[in-house]
Every structure is written in C-alpha cells, then in structure tokens.
Amino acid sequence: MLRVVGGTEHGGRDADVAIIIPARYGSTRFPGKPLVELRGAEGSAKSLLQRSWETACLVSGAGEVWIATDDVRIQEAAARFGASVVLTPTDCLNGTERCCAAVVAAGLKADLIINFQGDAPLTPPLAVDALIETMREDPTIGVGTVMVRSSSVEADCLRTDERVGRFRMTSVVFDRRLNALYFSKRVIPHVGARMDRPPVYLHLEVYGYRRETLLAYRDLEPSEFEQAEGLEQLRFLDAGIPVRMVEVGAPPGGIWEVNSPSDVVAVEAALTERHID
Known part of the structure; x- marks a missing residue:
C-alpha cells in the first residue's frame, strides 16, 4: 500500500517544480546507505539522506521536496527531520521508476519533476537551478540533466581507476545541440595514445x-544498454527521447557520491572544504 506523509510546499517557491529524492535501503554495495552518518565541517553528524534533503531544499526554483522510499526505516528517519515522504513499491528498478511511482502516489501536479540523488549531497543547488531554468526556457525539452567538464588530471585519474576496476563517475558524450549521445561508467570518448585528447564530461546524476515524459518511462522496456551499464537514463535514449545536457562549473572539493563505505571519507572532506556542518 502506498502512503504519503507530509507534502508541505516551500513558501514563495515555484509550485510547478517538485524535487523527488529516491532513497532505497537495500543497496547491494552498501546496505542501509541512506542512513549512514556523515560528519560536517564542525563535527555535526547527519545521515546521508538528511544531508541530501537539506541540499535539495536550497534549490531556489523548486516548490516542494519529497523523499520517495520503499522502506519504513527511511520513512521514519525522514519524518524525524521534517521531510515530506511517500512510500513507493519495492519493485522499482531505479530512481526514475521510483519518481514515477512517487508522482502518482503523492498526487503531484508539478509540470517539472527533478530527480535529486539521495547519495549525492554535494550536488550544487545552483546546478539544479540551472537545469530548471534551461527547461523553463525551452518547453520542448522532455528530459534534461547536468554535466561538468573534467580537468585533464581528473580524467587521467578516472582512467587509472578504471584500469583497476573502480568506476567512480559516469561520463557522457553529446551532439552539437547538447543532446546526449551516450552515457557510460567508463571514461568516454576513448582516446588511446592520442596527444590531443578531447575533454571528458562527467555526468551529475540529477535529472529534470x-x-x-516521466510517466511515459513506466511503459518503456529496459534497454540492453541500460542493463549493461546500469544507467537508467539510457532507456530514454533507446526510446528515441532526447536528453538535454546542461553544463555547469565544477564546485570546490569535487563531486563525490556515496556508492561504497570508502566514499564517506571523500564526502566528509568535501563538506569540510565547503564549510558545511
């Protein structure tokens, strides 16, 4: 049974934009990840979920922020720090499917839905605002997402990680209209021994x-490439639905997600560098 708790809008914000934070307890690589505690610049311990929610609440262009989960432990934790929560089915395959379920269960009427990752508290609110503004300016965009241009040093570090089987970020290539051509957990484009290496763009997993368009996702079959890469956005490309890329500047401390216990240290270091307690 689907249940909704809360639903409070942010006063003075755009009611036509809603943020949903998908949060799943049963992560294969890091069970219970949303509730792991991260220490801030002054030593305050807050769960990954709360830190992601607090960051999402700083997005000026959104009228409401929801957490969508399939687990009562996450629901109860979110309610304690004042978040609006919607319980969704356990069989959602990814965050986009969970956002679909949340829109229906919570009865959200917003035209623009933002999928804000619950494991990415370092996502800059201004980057989300840039995505919202881009989609407001061009109503033909059905799906949009954000990218940053990596430095050559960062790209080389990612290639080194790749050689030992560690894939920390998703990269993207796109056409001259800024529509994505492909996303991969490997570093693309492949450059081999070329000296004039093209830039590598890293995908920040926040979607508009x-x-x-979101509700249509429910009726699309998972694509072969989506299943191979483990990247939900490839289902849109497989169906011929363009995904518009929005470039933003890289923030201090880098963009780190919490995908495994070892990532906690890097995220805490970035919180300190940004003076976030």
Whole structure:
C-alpha cells in the first residue's frame, strides 16, 4: 500500500517544480546507505539522506521536496527531520521508476519533476537551478540533466581507476545541440595514445523531467544498454527521447557520491572544504 506523509510546499517557491529524492535501503554495495552518518565541517553528524534533503531544499526554483522510499526505516528517519515522504513499491528498478511511482502516489501536479540523488549531497543547488531554468526556457525539452567538464588530471585519474576496476563517475558524450549521445561508467570518448585528447564530461546524476515524459518511462522496456551499464537514463535514449545536457562549473572539493563505505571519507572532506556542518 502506498502512503504519503507530509507534502508541505516551500513558501514563495515555484509550485510547478517538485524535487523527488529516491532513497532505497537495500543497496547491494552498501546496505542501509541512506542512513549512514556523515560528519560536517564542525563535527555535526547527519545521515546521508538528511544531508541530501537539506541540499535539495536550497534549490531556489523548486516548490516542494519529497523523499520517495520503499522502506519504513527511511520513512521514519525522514519524518524525524521534517521531510515530506511517500512510500513507493519495492519493485522499482531505479530512481526514475521510483519518481514515477512517487508522482502518482503523492498526487503531484508539478509540470517539472527533478530527480535529486539521495547519495549525492554535494550536488550544487545552483546546478539544479540551472537545469530548471534551461527547461523553463525551452518547453520542448522532455528530459534534461547536468554535466561538468573534467580537468585533464581528473580524467587521467578516472582512467587509472578504471584500469583497476573502480568506476567512480559516469561520463557522457553529446551532439552539437547538447543532446546526449551516450552515457557510460567508463571514461568516454576513448582516446588511446592520442596527444590531443578531447575533454571528458562527467555526468551529475540529477535529472529534470516533464511530467508526461516521466510517466511515459513506466511503459518503456529496459534497454540492453541500460542493463549493461546500469544507467537508467539510457532507456530514454533507446526510446528515441532526447536528453538535454546542461553544463555547469565544477564546485570546490569535487563531486563525490556515496556508492561504497570508502566514499564517506571523500564526502566528509568535501563538506569540510565547503564549510558545511
């Protein structure tokens, strides 16, 4: 049974934009990840979920922020720090499917839905605002997402990690209209021994969807490439739905997600560098 708790809008914000934070307890690589505690610059311990929610609440262009989960432990934790929560089915395959379920369960009427990752508290709110503004300016965009241009040093570090089987970020290539051509957990484009290496763009996993485009996702079959890469956005490309890329500047401390216990140290270091307690 689907249940909704809360639903409070942010006063003075755009009611036509809603943020949803998908949060799953049963992560294969890091069970219970949303509730792991991260220490801030002054030593305050807050869960990964709360830190992601607090960051999402700083997005000026959003009218409401929801947490969508399939686990009562996450629901109860979110309610304790004042978040609006919607319980969604356990069989959602990814965050986009969970956002679909949340829109229906919570009865959200917003035209623009933002999928804000619950394991990425370092996502800059200004980057989300840039995504919202881009989609407001061009109503033909059904799906949008954000990228940053990596430095050559960072790209080389990612290639080194790749050689030992560690894939920390998703990269993207796109056409001249800024529509994505492909996403991969490997570093693309492949450059081999070329000296004039093209830039590598890293995907920040925050998405904007038109409501009707998001709800259409439920009826699309998972694509072969989506299943091979483990990247939900490839389902849109497989169906011929363009994904518009929005470039933003890289923030201090880098963009780190919490995908495994070893990532906690890097995220805490970035919180300190940004003076976030």
